Amino acid sequence: MAYPWSARRLQLPPPTLLGKNAPQSTAPSPSPFPRYGHSLPSSATSAGELFLFGGLVRDTVRNDLYIFSTGDIAATLLQTGGEVPSPRVGHASGLVSSVLIVWGGDTKTDTKPNTSETQDDGLYLLNLVTREWTRISVHGPAPAGRYGHAVTMLGTRFFVFGGQVDGEFLNDLWAFDPNSLKSKACWECIKPSSSTEGPACRTGHTCISYGDRIFMFGGTDGQYHYNDTWAFDVNTRQWTELKCIGYIPSPREGHAAAIVDDVIYVFGGRGVDGSALGDLVAFKISNQRWYMFQNMGPAPSIRSRHAMASVGRRVFILGGESSTPGKDVDDPDTIHVLDTSTYLCIP
Incomplete structure (x- = not known):
């Protein structure tokens, strides 16, 4: 019997350095794991590649970038140049064409323990061809820097919802369209078209886009954990809390999601x-x-603050934090893949 879950050994090719004349290493890339609080777009490039950036590795906040080949199950450390984002955790990223977008995150690292500076609200774009980072100068209003927010791509637009900063929980919705770079780069604050209540302020939730809607699930406001499901229609600009049926998940935050x-x-x-x-x-x-x-083969161990992405009919789970301090969620050289083409009882 073929189970939906499988555990796959991670290959680690040598790091890829910048420049044609750069001395290329023959030593394998270090494993990107264990790691949590990193970012990973929920979709891959046309070649089936995912890009993992930053996060926390054994109490050290990072700003390294890995390319993950879903075909080879291989993770390669990439050297990048330009205005590289500082180390961060709890940020989020999106992918549009050959550009990786990274925004937000907690940048108050151990090297700046007593800083009172605000969260980094810089918008960073990585050209995946040249591997050069650019921090975009935006005009007009922009979302406050934060962490624990959720992002999703809808068309070419990069949507950000919620998150937290210094104990304040948020429920604002913003969009950035890279096409605006052709004129004046600017964020758009998406205000609901009616006075209908939208989702409560929260962090640690997920957002996934499908059609012309953004679907949001779960999260916490520090006091209450949610298991509500909402949809935002970008055409009508209305939030709707969905009346779901079936096995409603228990309230949670720090989960991850992907769509097939x-x-x-x-x-x-x-x-x-x-x-x-x-x-x-x-x-x-x-x-x-x-x-x-239940009972679907070698499932991943319990975890939070991991990342998920779908490629075709497969879903990949990368990284995460266990409940036990000092305990890794899995073998650092093993990842888990969910094959949704295997019978999953979804009519």
Whole structure:
């Protein structure tokens, strides 16, 4: 019997250095794991490549970049140049064409323990061809720097929702379109078209786009953990709390999500008691039903603050933090893949 979950050994090719004349190493790239609080766009390039940036590695905040080949199950450390973002955790990223967008995160690292500076609100774009970073100068209003927010790409637009900064939890929605770089780069604050209440302020939630809607699930405001599901229609600019049926997931934050067809898969997170979770659930958009799964093979261990991305019908889970201090979630050289083409009981 073929199980949906599989554990795959991670290959580690030598790092890729900048410049044609740069001396190329023959030693393997260091494993990117264990790591949590990193960013990973929820979709891959046409070549099936994912880009993992930053996060926390054994108490050290990083700003390294890895390219993950989903075909070879290989992670290669990439050298980049230009205005490289500072080390950060709890940021988020998106992919449009050959550009990686990174925004937000907690940059108050151990090297600046007593700093009172605000969170970095810089918008960083990486040209994946030249591997040069650029910090974009934006005009007009912009979202406050934050961490624990969620982002999603809808068309060419990079949407940011919620997050937290210095104990303040947010529920604002912003969009940046890289096409605006042709004139004056600017953010757009997306105000709902009606006075209808939208989602409560939160952090540690997920956002996934499908069609003309953004689907948001879970999160916490520091006091309350949520398991609500909302949709934002970018055409009508209205939030709607969905009346879901089926096996509604328990409240959580720090989970991750990815989409295959019209099914959003959610794994892990932290529950109300602070313990990491290890359940896989799925939300089918067309019937607004939640599904749960059990006994599907070598599943990932319990974790939070990991990342997920889909490539074709496969979903990849990278990194994460366990509930046990000092305990890694998995072998650093092993990753988990969910094959949704295997029978998952979603009609």
